[in-house]
Each structure stands twice: as C-alpha cells, then as structure tokens.
Amino acid sequence: MALLDRVRRGFLRSRKKVEQDIESDVLKELEHDSEEAFVNHQNFVVKKMKAKELTMEEASRELVSTTKQLDRRKIEYEQITAYLTDIQLIDQMTDEEREAALEAALKVAALNKDREDIKSEQERMNNRERRFFELHEDEIEDGINLMEEQEEYQAAVRNDLRLLEEEKVNLKYEEKYYLEKLIRLKNAVFAIITLALLLTAFTAFMFTIYEFDILLLILFYVFVVAVFGTLIFLKYRNVNYALSYCRKQQTKAVKLINKVKVKWVNNASTLDYLYSKYNVMSSRELIALWEQYNKVKENEEMYKRSSKELTHYGNQLVKVLQNVGVHDADIWINQPEAIIDPREMVEVTHGLNVRRQNLREEMEVDEDMIDLATSNIRERLKKHPEEIVIARQILEPYRIRLTFD
Secondary structure (H helix, E strand, O other): OHHHHHHHHHHHHHHHHHHHHHHHHHHHHHHHHOHHHHHHHHHHHHHHHHHOOOOHHHHHHHHHHHHHHHHHHHHHHHHHHHHHHHHHHHHOOOHHHHHHHHHHHHHHHHHHHHHHHHHHHHOOOOHHHHHHHHHOOOOHHHHHHHHHHHHHHHHHHHHHHHHHHHHHHHHHHHHHHHHHHHHHHHHHHHHHHHHHHHHHHHHHHHHHHHOOOOHHHHHHHHHHHHHHHHHHHHHHHHHHHHHHHHHHHHHHHHHHHHHHHHHHHHHHHHHHHHHHHHOOOOHHHHHHHHHHHHHHHHHHHHHHHHHHHHHHHHHHHHHHHHHOOOOOOHHHHOOOHHHHOHHHHHHHHHHHHHHHHHHHHHHHHHHHHHHHHHHHHHHHHHHOHHHHHHHHHHHHHHOOOOOOO
16 A cells, blocks of 8 residues: 555656656657648649549549548547547646546456456466366376376386396396307317327327336326316306306397386376376477466456456546546556556657647648549539539439539
8 A cells, every 4th residue: 555655656746747858858759740641642642633634434433542541530539529629637636536546447457467467367268278177176196196197107118128127238248258268268278288199299209219107297287187177178168157147138038028018018008198198298298288278267266256346446537537528438447557657648649749730731632632533523514414423423412412413
C-alpha cells in the first residue's frame, strides 16, 4: 500500500509538469507530420489528371469508391474525436477521481502483465502434447516410474556387458601369454636335450683320446638332465593347466555375454515401446513435459482467477471513467498505462491528433475527388445524354444521386 500511495502522489504531482515538458516536442512532431499533406495533394493532382480520361462507367465507379471511402473516414474521424474528448475529460478529473482511476488502472495493468506472462508460458507446450497428457493423465506417473526402472536396469546391463567384454579381452591376453610360455618351455627342453647330446659326444670323444672312466660324468649329465627335465615338466603342466582354465573362462564369458545381450535386447525393446508411446527420448524428457503440463494447468487456474479480478477492477475503472462522462470507457482497460503514466497519455493523444489530422486531409482529397468525378460525369452527359443509364445503374444502388437528375 505504501508503494501504491507513493505512485499516486508522484502521479498527481508530476502530471502537469510532464505535459508541459513534452508539449513542445509534440507540436514539432505535428509540424513534421503535416508535411504528409503535401504528398496527399500531389497524389490528388495525379488522380485528377487521370480522371479526365475516365469513361462514364469508370467515373461512376470512382465516385462510388471515393464516396464509400469518405464515409468510412468520417466514421473514424468521429470516433477519434470522441476518444480525444474522453481524454480531455480524463485530464479534467478531480484529484479524488484521478486517484480512484489510478488505483483501478494499476490493478488492471498488473493483471494484464500477469496474463501476458501466463500466455507466454502456455505457448511453450504445443496442443498435440497437451492433448496427449490430458488423455493419459492418470498413467503418466506410472509410466515415468516404469521408464526410470527400465533405464536403470539398462544402465546396469550395459555396465555388466562392459565388464564382461573387458574380462573377455583380458582372457585373450592371458591365453596368448600362456601359449608363448609353452613355446618357450618346449624350446628349453630341446635346448637341454641338444646340450646333453653334445656333452655326451664330447665326453666320448675325450675317452677315445685319453681313455679315462666316463661313467660318473655320464651319470652326472643324466642327473642334471633329469632335474631340469622334471622342473620343466612341472612348469609345463602348470602352464598347460592355466591355459586350459583360461579357455574355459573365455567360453564362460562368451556365454554370459550372450545372455546379457539377450537381456539388453529385451530391455531395449521395452524402452523403445515406452519412448514411442510417450514420444520422448528419455524419462528426463517425459518428466520435464509432465512438469510443464502441470504448470500449464496451474497457469490456467491462475488465468481464470486473474480474469475474475480483471473483470472486477476493470469494472471499477470503467465506472470511474463513466462517472466523469467518458463515452467509451472500456478501451482504457486495454491501455491502463495511459492513465498511470502522463507520458503514455500524451503519446496516445499525439497519435490520435496525428491520425485525425491525416484523416482531415484525406477527407479533403476525397471531397475534391468526388467533385471531380461528378464534374466529369456531368460533362460526359452533356455530350452523351444516353450514358445516364450507365451512371444510374452504378450510382443508385449506393444511394448516390446527382443534382441534375
């Protein structure tokens, strides 16, 4: 209320000052706008020159067209004059009347802005989406829950599939490692056997030359070969067992991957059905649309309440204006800012004055055109009296009569 009171006091104090400040600017603009009259008269001269060449039918139709145009402009001129009279009555209100009008206008302006904001929010959801949610309103929340569950399950399946694929790759590397190790063990066996044969051959050769006892040396060779052979055999068996286990794990991983892929496909089909049903790409999108739909419903209720309030305060504003004699008080519901802000009122007044001035000039041109068309018709009738039938057929339906008829 304090803010409203400050606005009222500021309005009452500043209105006269504002009008004085911008009065000179308005007069300058009016002088500038009057230059349009010169253009209108130039157009009139062109029309006048063309009109001399018109036939009876063309001149009669030009007379009808210009007369109808003049009637429309007269009506608009009278309306603008009535609006300007209303503005004068508003400007002449007493402080008490002005305060009552200002209070109602502030309410109306605030409600108009709220309604515009609501309309802009309503436009964010198209009619097709809104109709869909209206038809499926009872099942949307269940659909959201189901979609979220399926997406969580799909994420878990995707993670399992990723882990299994990584395990499969690791097992491939292990298999390669064990195969390479078996090859190295086989090569070690061949190397030991070759070395043992070479040593035996060398010992036999030395025996033929020096004839010493080689039995102990050969037994030593056999012992060394047996020890290394046993170690290599045990290592080979362990590696071979590990390779066999690795291949079994690979087979198991492939089976699990296939099972998980089946789950993936089944769950993806369910999600595709849900996405297609609700015409979305994810549960987040559906949640956003659902929240937007609920916001639209809430805004509709707010719009209805604001409509009632607008009717109430609009009627208050109309009543205040009618009490001071304003003829068309309803139009001020759509432009309460002109009552609130003196600058707006001056702008409205300026626009109406400019339009009325232009109408006055246009009506003068129309009257000149009517006189010219009438003169041309008379001149043609003097030369061709029989063409009066053509003129009457065109003019009488519009109740246009020439003075010589």
